[in-house]
């Protein structure tokens with residue numbers, strides 16, 4: 228409740244609209260913020276991609292340092308997270324493309340697309356790492 | 364007397380001062396990213412654990428290098444626009460916002476330049 232002074236000086240309590248914290252999180256809200264969080268994480272992670280390219284271009288010694296980092300447990304953890312963020316953001320982007328055409332904006336489809344994004348992002352990430360094991 | 368039309372007066376007065384071009388470039392770069400990122404994931408999967416010589420050869424193969432350059436271009440455009448939106452949403456003070464937007468541009472250009480340099484050196488360098 229916000230306190231406001233009326234012109235005669237008496238305080239009246241005005242209702243405020245409810246804040247984000249008191250809503251039960253809905254799947255579409257969660258996917259929306261995850262699209263932003265993964266976008267920001269991918270942004271920072273471009274440093275690693277650029278490092279890998281620069282290391283490969285610089286020479287065997289530089290490349291070994293990068294390879295050792297990416298091959299370490301910590302490196303794998305980062306790469307796993309990055310691959311999931313990339314795939315999740317990509318699927319979220321496709322969802323945005325569908326919405327941009329004006330389709331899929333009813334609650335049922337929004338929920339379906341939101342659940343689809345999270346389920347498929349996890350499934351595809353596991354598939355990618357399975358491929359690394361098989362073909363890598 | 365003011366000869367300007369009402370449309371002319373509001374033109375470029377949106378929060379980003381650039382009409383719909385931000386939105387459109389964001390979408391074009393997103394579609395380009397979609398294809399190029401799928402390609403990149405395939406490339407990285409095929410190179411996982413490979414030795415230096417193999418990686419160098421793969422990255423300097425003409426079509427690979429070309430696609431990498433395109434990905435760097437669309438990726439940098441897209442990430443800069445995306446971070447611009449985030450900055451505009453959360454930073455209220457005008458001064459801080461301008462500094463943050465500038466740093467965003469510097470970071471994106473730096474990442475792009477370093478990556479392009481690397482791909483070109485892999486392709487043409489000794």
Ligand code: HEM
Nearest residue numbers: 263266267269270317320323393396397400442445446448
């Ligand atoms: C893989 C293909 C990708 C697709 C299909 C894609 C798609 C999109 C779309 C459609 C948006 C706009 C969302 C909106 O209007 O609210 C967006 C935002 C964004 N993207 Fe991407 N993107 C991709 C890759 C990337 C990459 C590689 C990066 C970073 C290096 C990135 C960083 C961002 C950021 C920072 C935003 C802003 C997030 C926000 O405003 O909440 N994206 N992406």
